[in-house]
Amino acid sequence: MSGLSTVMVIVAVVALVLVRQFRTQRLSSDRRWWLLPAILGFLAIKDGALLDAHHVAGSVALVVVELLVSVGIGIGWAVTTRVWSDERGDVWVKGTAATAGTWIGGMVARVGVVGLGLAWGIHLGTSTLMLGFAVSLLVRSGLLMLRAGSERSTYVGPAVQPVWEDMR
Numbered sequence: 285m286s287g288l289s290t291v292m293v294i295v296a297v298v299a300l301v302l303v304r305q306f307r308t309q310r311l312s313s314d315r316r317w318w319l320l321p322a323i324l325g326f327l328a329i330k331d332g333a334l335l336d337a338h339h340v341a342g343s344v345a346l347v348v349v350e351l352l353v354s355v356g357i358g359i360g361w362a363v364t365t366r367v368w369s370d371e372r373g374d375v376w377v378k379g380t381a382a383t384a385g386t387w388i389g390g391m392v393a394r395v396g397v398v399g400l401g402l403a404w405g406i407h408l409g410t411s412t413l414m415l416g417f418a419v420s421l422l423v424r425s426g427l428l429m430l431r432a433g434s435e436r437s438t439y440v441g442p443a444v445q446p447v448w449e450d451m452r
Contacts, residue, residue: 290331290410294417297324301421302387305361305379311432317425324418333409342406346397347415350408353393354416358423360386365424367431375432390420 297320328334336343364382369375394416401408 290327290414293324293327294410294414297417305365305383308376308378311367311375311377311428313429313432317429318422321418321422321425324414324421328411328415328418331409331411333411334415336401336407339404339406342404343401343408346401346406346408347412349400350394350397350412350416351419353390353397354419355423357386357390357393358420359427360390361420361424362427362431365428367428367435369435375435377428377432 334343334347361379361383364380364386366378366380367375394413398408
């Protein structure tokens with residue numbers, strides 16, 4: 285994938301994720317929450333442009349730092365997202381102001397990693413950014429599914445009288 289098309293995919297996915305994170309939505313346990321991050325990760329890796337061919341050791345180190353930062357961002361997104369269940373036991377999520385702060389902090393951290401690479405003369409391609417974003421989404425989604433599972437298990441709904449007891 286060319287650099288321009290990679291950037292366009294990243295921008296489109298970021299816009300989609302931003303809209304979805306700050307809109308109230310119901311979580312479904314049968315949803316394939318891992319699919320979008322897996323597709324993004326595959327596209328980033330298949331490109332083969334993750335590393336700077338002239339600075340392999342340095343670019344490997346920066347990719348590892350980018351992935352660690354991405355895990356932190358994903359954890360931040362998941363922790364700052366509000367999770368609750370309704371009276372039917374459906375689990376709902378919505379990003380908060382702290383989630384927006386995590387987005388801003390994540391962008392600053394990613395710019396810092398790229399800036400550090402440029403200061404060392406190492407060029408990280410857009411594939412690295414796409415892989416990092418995929419990792420952030422995977423961590424966020426996985427943690428939200430874990431939180432949703434515990435939210436479902438702690439929900440105590442209204443007492444329902446069996447129909448056969450009404451027939452007396």
